């Protein structure tokens with residue numbers, strides 16, 4: 001709570017019954033599901049994950065297939081010293097932030113995401129998570145220099161705000177899909193090419209504000225049953241394109257197991273002064 005700022009006037013926010021309020025009496029309702037919406041304006045349709053995508057994401061992540069990425073992120077947070085506050089930008093259902101907080105008992109976490117259905121889940125994912133609906137492209141409703149670590153897992157990157165909310169010397173971890181991520185499904189199902197920016201491109205784009213510390217890659221393969229493949233596809237951007245190339249029909253027709261490659265790159269950067 002002490003890290004949050006009013007999205008109208010930037011004053012600190014305080015709990016007041018079922019809302020958060022600043023000294024100028026700007027007020028934001030706490031949803032009964034445990035998150036707060038600080039947005040003042042709407043966001044473009046199609047930006048936020050839908051409740052179907054959030055449900056598919058929660059179900060798929062519960063299989064543990066992406067657990068190696070939690071390990072990498074937790075190691076980054078542990079390496080930051082004795083972290084007290086971790087911000088997850090585009091936290092989705094809170095899976096990664098909750099996994100990190102399980103490992104780092106000293107820290108509290110803030111989940112920022114524009115998707116209310118995803119944040120309902122994030123708010124319940126861990127007792128030390130606070131969840132705020134926000135558009136990452138706007139200045140964040142977060143005080144200067146309060147975060148020990150910012151996580152960004154497959155989410156939009158706002159360099160200026162990463163820098164502003166991090167303390168001096170704080171760490172930024174940017175996770176992106178590696179070159180081989182889900183390559184079997186890209187071939188067999190014709191998925192959108194989900195490969196993220198190359199890590200040198202990420203370091204370059206953040207270079208004015210951050211110096212690169214490390215790039216960690218985690219990769220493994222697993223046999224997925226048809227139901228897991230469906231969830232994996234429906235939790236991401238392909239969910240918006242089920243008619244393209246008959247993707248929906250291909251998913252319906254799936255039976256048996258598919259070998260799938262998972263590959264994650266995590267760029268670790270340190271905030272420059």
Ligand SMILES: C[S@@+](CC[C@H](N)C(=O)[O-])C[C@H]1O[C@@H](n2cnc3c(N)ncnc32)[C@H](O)[C@@H]1O
Nearest residue numbers: 048049090091092113114115135136153154155
């Ligand atoms: C691919 S998902 C990743 C979610 C989570 N980090 C994970 O890996 O499970 C991208 C997330 O970014 C969120 N998102 C997209 N654009 C956003 C924006 N402008 N502001 C805030 N969140 C945004 C979506 O709602 C979604 O939860």
Ligand SMILES: [Zn+2]
Nearest residue numbers: 006009022026
């Ligand atoms: Zn205010």
